[in-house]
Amino acid sequence: MRCSRTAGIRDRLPAVLDPAASPVLRCEGLRKTFGERVAVADVGFTIAPGETYGLLGPNGAGKTTTISMICGLLARDGGTVEVAGRPVDPRAVEAKAAIGFVPQEIAVYPDLSAEENLRFFGRLYGLDGDELGRRVARVLDTVGLTDRARDRAQEYSGGMQRRLNIALGLLNEPALLVLDEPTVGVDPQSRNAILDSVARSSDEGMAILYTTHYMEEAERLCDRVGIIDEGSLRAEGTRRELVSLVGEHDRLRIDAEGDLEAAAAAVRAVPGTASAAVAAGGIDALVRDARAVLAEVIRAVDGAGGTIGGVEVEEPNLEAVFLHLTGKALRDEA
Numbered sequence: 001m002r003c004s005r006t007a008g009i010r011d012r013l014p015a016v017l018d019p020a021a022s023p024v025l026r027c028e029g030l031r032k033t034f035g036e037r038v039a040v041a042d043v044g045f046t047i048a049p050g051e052t053y054g055l056l057g058p059n060g061a062g063k064t065t066t067i068s069m070i071c072g073l074l075a076r077d078g079g080t081v082e083v084a085g086r087p088v089d090p091r092a093v094e095a096k097a098a099i100g101f102v103p104q105e106i107a108v109y110p111d112l113s114a115e116e117n118l119r120f121f122g123r124l125y126g127l128d129g130d131e132l133g134r135r136v137a138r139v140l141d142t143v144g145l146t147d148r149a150r151d152r153a154q155e156y157s158g159g160m161q162r163r164l165n166i167a168l169g170l171l172n173e174p175a176l177l178v179l180d181e182p183t184v185g186v187d188p189q190s191r192n193a194i195l196d197s198v199a200r201s202s203d204e205g206m207a208i209l210y211t212t213h214y215m216e217e218a219e220r221l222c223d224r225v226g227i228i229d230e231g232s233l234r235a236e237g238t239r240r241e242l243v244s245l246v247g248e249h250d251r252l253r254i255d256a257e258g259d260l261e262a263a264a265a266a267v268r269a270v271p272g273t274a275s276a277a278v279a280a281g282g283i284d285a286l287v288r289d290a291r292a293v294l295a296e297v298i299r300a301v302d303g304a305g306g307t308i309g310g311v312e313v314e315e316p317n318l319e320a321v322f323l324h325l326t327g328k329a330l331r332d333e334a
Contacts, residue, residue, distance in 0.1 A: 021048055023046035023047060023048055023207075024047055024048065024083065024084055024175045024176050024207035025045075025046060025047040025053075025070065025082070025083055025176050025207055025209065026046045026080075026081075026082045027043070027044050027045060027046075027069075027070055027079065027080065027081045027082075028044040028079055028080050029042050029043075029044055029078055029080065030042070030043040030044060030066060030069055030070075030076055030078070030079035030081070031043075031076065031077045031078035031079055032062075032065050032069060032076055032077050038231050039062050039065045039231055040062040040065050040066055040069070040231045041231045042079075042232065043062070043066055043079075043228065043231070043232065043233050044079070044233070045226050045233065045236060047176065047207040047208070047209060048207060049175075049205050049206075049207055050202055050203070050204075050205045050206070050207070051202070051207055051208070051223045051224065052198070052199075052202045052208040052210055052221050052222045052223050053207075053208065053209050053210065053223070053224050053226065054210050054211070054212065054218040054222035054224070054225040054226070055067070055209060055210070055211045055225075055226050055228060056211070056212070056218055056225055056226070056227050056228070056318070056322060056330060057211075057227065057228035057229055057326070058229065058326060058328045058330065061228045061229045061230065061231070061326075062228050062230070062232075063180075063211050063228060064211075065231075066228065067178055067180055067209070067211065069081060070083075070088065070099075070178065070209070071088070071096070071099055071101050071178055072088045072090050072091075072092055072095065072096050072099075073090070073101075074090070075089065075090050076089075082095075083095050083098050083176050084098040084175040084176070097125075097172065098174055098175040098176060099174050099175075099176050099177075099178060100169035100171075100172055100174035100176070100177040100178065101169060101178045101180075102165055102166050102168070102169035102177070102178065102179045102180065102182055103165075103180050104180050104181050104182075104184060106161050106162065106165055107168065108153045108161060108164050108165060108168065109153065110152065110153045110154035111152060111153075111154065112152065112153060113149065113150045113152050113153065114140065114145050114148060114149050114150075114151065114153060114156075114164050115136060115140070115149040115150055117153060117164065117168065118135075118136045118139065118140070118171055119132060119136060121168050121171060122135060122136065122171055125171065125172045127171075135171055135173065136171070139167040139168075139170045139171055140167060142167065142170060142197050142200060142201065143163040143164065143166050143167045143170075143193065143194075143197045144163065144193045144196075144197070145160065145163055145164060148160065157187065157190065158185060158186055158187075158190075159186035159187045159189065159190020159191070159193075159194075160190060162182055162183070162186055162190065162194060163190060163193055163194060163197070165182070166179070166182060166194060166197060166198075170201065174206070175206070175207060176206075176207045176208075176209065177198075177201060177206050177207070177208045177209070178208075179198065179208065179209070179210050179211070180211050181211055181213060182194055182198075182210075182212075183195070183212065183214065184213070195217060195220060195221060198210065198221055199220075199221060202221075208221075210222060213330060214330075215317065215318055215319050215322070215330050218318060219239070219317060219318060223238065224236060224237060224238055225237070225238075225239070225242060225318060227242075227321070227322060227325050227326065229326040229328075234325045235321070235325055239315070239317075239318060240289075240315075242321045243315070243316040243317075243318070243320070243321055245321060245324065245325075246316075246320055246321055246324045248316030248320055249274050249286040249287060249288060249316070250286070250287050250289065250290035250313060250314065250315050250316065251284070251285070251286060251313070251314040252283075252284070252285040252286075252287055252294075252297065252311065252312070252313060252314075253282060253283075253284055253311070253312040253314070254282050254283040254284075254297070254301060254308060254310075254311050255281065255282040255308065255309040255310040255311070255312075256281075256282050256283060256301055256306045256307060256308045256309060257281075257306065257307045257309070258304075258305045258306040258307050259304060259305045259306065260278040260282070260283060260306060261278055262304040262305060262306075263283060263300070263301045263304040263305070263306035264276045264277055264278050264283050264285075265304070266300035266301060266303060266304040267283060267285050267297055267300050267301060268285075269300065270287075270293055270297055271293070271296075272287050272288040272289060272292065272293045273285060273286070273287050273288075273293070273297070274286040274288070283301070283306075285297070290313045290315065291313075294311070294313070298311070
């Protein structure tokens with residue numbers, strides 16, 4: 001039997017994230033005003049080791065201001081920020097050393113090669129000798145630029161330059177990596193390379209704060225998502241927790257043969273099923289939690305005399321949640 005999923009936020013077991021581990025990032029009550037305009041109002045969240053946290057919001061929502069305060073680039077009017085147990089502010093040099101920041105803008109020297117860029121910035125971190133060489137080689141491999149390491153950055157495509165930008169953010173082996181829309185304007189191949197490098201860093205235990213205008217990136221990468229609008233955090237949680245806010249159901253497409261009417265009736269009797277009907281040589285059903293009821297649905301079809309060829313699960317996505325909470329489509333704001 002074939003079974004596939006078209007699902008949301010990356011599907012990994014919660015046990016990968018140790019609930020007893022201290023958060024790498026802890027921010028509480030962040031506030032910032034510019035004149036009479038409130039840019040950020042009482043924003044707070046945590047990020048655990050090995051967790052990717054997506055911060056989503058339309059233009060002007062307060063994402064960049066929040067990130068700037070977390071990285072110690074902008075003085076806050078209120079609230080606290082701790083990274084790796086150290087308080088962060090614009091003068092906190094030691095705490096900033098635990099942060100890798102990848103801005104939207106390309107921040108590399110075009111006349112230098114990738115390796116020369118990395119060695120230059122590595123020396124600013126106080127690295128040298130074999131340790132610097134090890135780190136340069138490692139981050140080049142992470143972003144897939146090893147074979148172009150000695151080419152000048154100005155010869156790179158825009159996507160490759162963004163990958164080098166990420167390599168610079170990884171060079172100091174930070175506890176927290178902050179990426180501000182790192183895939184804007186890049187080609188599909190470079191986008192996939194960037195997303196793969198982010199996922200690899202998270203799997204190796206790095207805490208990641210990720211902002212994007214592409215909902216599918218949040219679905220693919222993020223363990224939890226915070227939705228910010230007009231300076232306030234409207235909601236946060238896993239994909240499952242967020243979609244429950246709008247009462248969305250999972251869709252099941254069951255390819256089957258036999259007495260499909262009887263099989264559909266049996267599926268409708270499964271607790272948690274909202275509807276089930278025969279359609280195009282199978283059964284289409286809406287259920288509250290597909291992963292919780294899938295085994296019982298399969299037994300119901302089998303018990304009613306149906307033969308299952310495959311099951312496809314489509315879980316609701318974050319787009320509906322974002323629209324529900326902000327009244328805007330995220331992509332339209334890019």
